[in-house]
Amino acid sequence: MLRRRRRTPKPIPPQPSAPGAPRSRRRARPDAPVPPELLLRPERKATPPRAADEVVLVTGFEPFGGEAMNPSWEVCGRLPRTIAGLRVEILRVPCVFRRSIEVVTAAIEASRPTRVICLGLAPGRTHVGVERVAINVDDARIADNAGGRPIDEPIAGDGPPAYFATLPVKAMVAAIRAAGVPAEVSNSAGTYVCNHLMYGVLHFLATRGIRARAGFIHVPYAAEQALDRRDTPSIPLATMAAGIEAAIVAAQRNARDVKLAGGALD
Ligand code: PCA
Numbered sequence: 001m002l003r004r005r006r007r008t009p010k011p012i013p014p015q016p017s018a019p020g021a022p023r024s025r026r027r028a029r030p031d032a033p034v035p036p037e038l039l040l041r042p043e044r045k046a047t048p049p050r051a052a053d054e055v056v057l058v059t060g061f062e063p064f065g066g067e068a069m070n071p072s073w074e075v076c077g078r079l080p081r082t083i084a085g086l087r088v089e090i091l092r093v094p095c096v097f098r099r100s101i102e103v104v105t106a107a108i109e110a111s112r113p114t115r116v117i118c119l120g121l122a123p124g125r126t127h128v129g130v131e132r133v134a135i136n137v138d139d140a141r142i143a144d145n146a147g148g149r150p151i152d153e154p155i156a157g158d159g160p161p162a163y164f165a166t167l168p169v170k171a172m173v174a175a176i177r178a179a180g181v182p183a184e185v186s187n188s189a190g191t192y193v194c195n196h197l198m199y200g201v202l203h204f205l206a207t208r209g210i211r212a213r214a215g216f217i218h219v220p221y222a223a224e225q226a227l228d229r230r231d232t233p234s235i236p237l238a239t240m241a242a243g244i245e246a247a248i249v250a251a252q253r254n255a256r257d258v259k260l261a262g263g264a265l266d
Pocket of ligand 1: 061064119120190192193194
């Protein structure tokens with residue numbers, strides 16, 4: 001008896017091979033190696049690699065006093081994006097009393113850093129100076145970039161006479177030196193905008209109960225800006241940046257400061 005041919009062709013199961021290629025009846029041995037591109041990726045249980053979620057805020061100043069550049073800001077731009085697991089956020093700060101504090105405290109509120117390291121230029125210094133203390137006074141020898149020139153005015157009328165840096169100052173100095181960069185503890189950040197900012201940031205953190213640790217580092221002139229000046233101590237920007245990077249590593253790794261002599265007799 002003649003069998004009627006089926007009208008509708010059997011559905012063809014999906015083939016991994018190219019269309020038109022002969023269908024294989026072979027089955028893979030259970031232990032056959034599977035090319036990696038054919039393996040289904042198992043769902044990842046582990047969290048994907050996260051961007052560093054702790055932040056170090058590093059600030060530098062705009063030029064002031066007629067200079068064309070401020071090495072403190074130039075150094076910020078030469079830092080890597082992460083240091084010791086901290087995401088590095090950089091901020092350019094106006095060299096203006098009050099406004100400098102407002103700009104930095106707004107950034108602290110926005111990015112909630114665990115470390116705040118402000119940088120500034122100290123013309124004439126030979127060493128990178130990690131500041132130990134900020135005092136509650138403004139006494140400007142020259143006007144700031146907005147023309148302001150406070151003389152013997154408190155920074156915070158209700159604030160204490162001084163704040164110590166809450167960063168491990170000695171460990172940072174040791175780390176900068178170990179990176180091959182001349183460094184020292186400095187016992188005065190002056191009475192201009194740098195001291196003002198250091199005091200203002202520490203006062204803000206203390207009065208708001210924010211646990212971030214903060215401090216200030218003064219840098220000398222950049223070698224790049226002192227090429228045609230005589231008797232002007234300076235350090236190349238790349239060298240300073242390596243020193244500041246080492247200081248940030250030390251600031252992150254040393255919960256307590258180390259006990260190293262760093263005092264001065266003058
Ligand atoms: N140095 C100044 C203010 C801005 C800067 O970079 C200072 O030492 O006060």
